[in-house]
Amino acid sequence: MCGIWAIFGTEDCVSAQCYSCLQIAHRGPDSFRIENIPQWSNCAFGFHRLAIVDGVYGMQPLRLHSLPQLWLCYNGELYNHKVVGDAFDFKYETFMDGESALHLYQKGGAEFTAQHLDGVFAMVLLDTERQQVHLLRDSFGVRxxxxxxxxxxxxxxxxxxxxxxxxxxxxGSRPTIKPFPPGHYASYQIMKNGTVELIEEKRFHSIGKTPIYKTLVLPDPMSDVYKNIQDLLTAAVRKRLMSERRIGCMLSGGLDSSLISALVMKLAKEEGFTYPIQTFATGMVGSPDIVAAKQVADHIGSEHHEVLFTPEEGLACLDKLIFHLETYDITTIRASVGMYLLSKYISESTDSIVIFSGEGADEVAQGYLYFHKAPSPEEADTEARRLLNDLHFFDVLRADRTTAANGLELRVPFLDHRFTSYVLSLPAEERRPQKGVEKHLLRKSFDGMDLLPHDILWRRKEAFSDGVSSQKKAWFEILQEHVESQVSDEDFAAAPLAYPFNPPTSKEAYYYRQIFERHFPGQSAWIPYYWMPKWSKTSDPSARTLEHYKEESS
Structure with missing residues (x-):
């Protein structure tokens, strides 16, 4: 989880703009470099490093003796770097996985590079020979x-x-800042006066379609579906064990994080890890997640840590949290509090750096409770794909920022290309909730293996933002009570005029928006809409307000 920064087209790039790069120092606490390009005074790279692989040659921007015209600054992990090296007979100079991107670019260009990477990445690649800059971002926007x-x-x-x-x-002008779209690359030409002009911007991969790189081989869809899902998720976890730093797992006790933790534990034993795998759970007094996570940890034999926080501690971190998140979305902020405080504990109290979690499963496997109300399998499939395309605005954003704010690197096996491509290739009817149980296909695939306790494998979905609090008083209710004393009726009534784009529809939304605008004035377009469940009468995004949750709880 590193921090990259680059600027092209202004001679003030180092002297006047260097401070801006320091704003992301939390992403790379191990070392820092800012370097201008010798040929041009108007180009510079900045890099904050969190060292995971190749402690000797891992500093960036990366250049090779054999390809001195190429400069690479990236944040990510490329899990197939050895495979593509063997396939194309690349002669590697370092142990960095990112080196494969330079060789791929030299062989086939920017689009060819993006299409042959199995991993998560955000890249800036400078070609001084062609005088071009290329931007590349992974399909789900994990980085x-x-x-x-x-x-x-x-x-x-x-x-x-x-x-x-x-x-x-x-x-005195300020540029327009926007998220670079996932699954895209963009190429720019550096002109004689040093400015840049767009050559092309193009999507290189669409979610749900099988990537073209040769190493991706999917099982026959007519074979054992349950076994295929087992194998693909296991392989997704195994490839993500690539690390020279200690690995741990966030464990809420829900299906997703429990499956990932159990697989990490199993594979770590097979790989002969010399240290115990740590699992981390968080919540307030009475949290059902804390209880379930302990049951999982006891079953898999992990070195377990419980991190309790009070409502006051959760409320106290909101301002700093929204600054790190760069969002005002209600669901994202609610769910981020526990994850942020847990990440802070991991960073300050342990030596685990690479952290696995269960993000992505609810989108791939239709895990949200509102999927029970989908009018048809086809509409449920459409909604799942929409959620996956927008993950970088919500859950992926939350997972990245809360961990990166504390110098950790997050890994998300459920968003593996082979796994997602296979699951989404299955008939829509098989992927919808079955027999009143969401993610039925995923649960059934691991049933009878003793990987998890039976009641955990079939535990009903409990949103992380809800599971950290007790059944008696939900976290969203605590937040709403606090906000009621902070926002007047008059201010809330004027919200549509103050914030015409995505106007707040509750005092809680207004409260978060105020904090966001204080840190990032006029940047509300960074998220396109508020996350909300579909096919439901609720006006609040909490799963505990949904009809299905209430029916199952009664």
Whole structure:
């Protein structure tokens, strides 16, 4: 989980803009470098490193003796770097997985590179020979990247928007900052005057379609579906064990994080890890997640940590949390509090750096409770694909920012290409909730293996933002009570005029929006809408307000 920053087209790039790069120092606490390009005074890279692989040669921007015209600054992990190296007979100079991207680019260009990477990545690649800059981001946007462009031809890129918001050019203008779209690459030409012009921007992969790289081989859809899902998820976890730093798991006691924790534990034993795998659970007094996580930890034999927090501690971190998240979405903020406080504990109290979690399963496997109300399997399938395409605005954003804010690297096996491509290729009817149980296909695939306790494998979905609190008083109710004393009726009534884009529809939304606008004024377009469940009468995103939850609880 590193931090990248780059700027092209302004001679003030190092002297005046370096401070902006320091805004993302939390993403890479191990080392820092800012470097301008010798040929051009108007280009520079900044990099904050969290060292995971190749402690000797892992600093960036990366250059090779054999390809001195190429500069690479990236945040990510490329799990098939050895495979593509063997397939194309690349001669590697380092142990860095990112080196494979430079060889792929030299062989076939930017689109060819993106299409042959199995992993998560946000990349800036400079070709001084062709005088071009290329941006690439993984299909789900697991690794973040923002882009700022001015009409005068200045391009700036950063892992987080906060690293671009203070950039000011000579005429006092500020660029428009937007998330770079996942699954896309963009190529720019550096002109004689040093400014940049867009050559092309193109999607290189659509979610649900099988990527073209040769290493992706999916099982025959007519074979044993349950066994295929077992094998593909296990392989997704195994490839993500690539690390020279200690590995741990976030464990809520729900199906998703429990499956991942159990598989990490199983594979770590097979791989001969020399240290115990740590699992981490968080919640308030009375949290059902804390109880369930302990049951899982006892079953799999992990070194388990419970991190309790009080409502006061949760409320106290909201301002700093929204600054790190760069969002005002209600669901995202509610769910981020526990994850942020847990990440803070892991960073300060343990030596685990690479952290596995269960993000993505609810979108791939239709795990949200509102899927029970889907009018048809086809509409449920359409909704699942929409959620996957928008993950980088919500759950993936939350997972990245809460961990990166504390110098951790998150890995999400459920968003593996082979796993997602296979599951989405199955008939829509098989993937919808069955017999009143969401994610039935995923649960059935691991049933009878003793990987998890039976009641955990079949435990009903409990949203992380709800599971951290007790059944007697939900976290969203605590937040709403607090906000009621902070926002007047008059201010809330004026919200549509104050914030015409995505106007707040509750005092809680208004409260978060105020904090967001204080940190990032006028940038509300960074998210397109508020996350809300479909096919439901509720006006609140909490799963505990849904009809299905109430029916099952009664």
């Amino acid at each position: 973040p990247m923002f882009r700022a462009i001015t009409e005068s031809g200045v391009l700036a890129v950063c892992s987080e928007a906060k690293g671009l918001k203070d950039i000011v050019y000579k005429n």
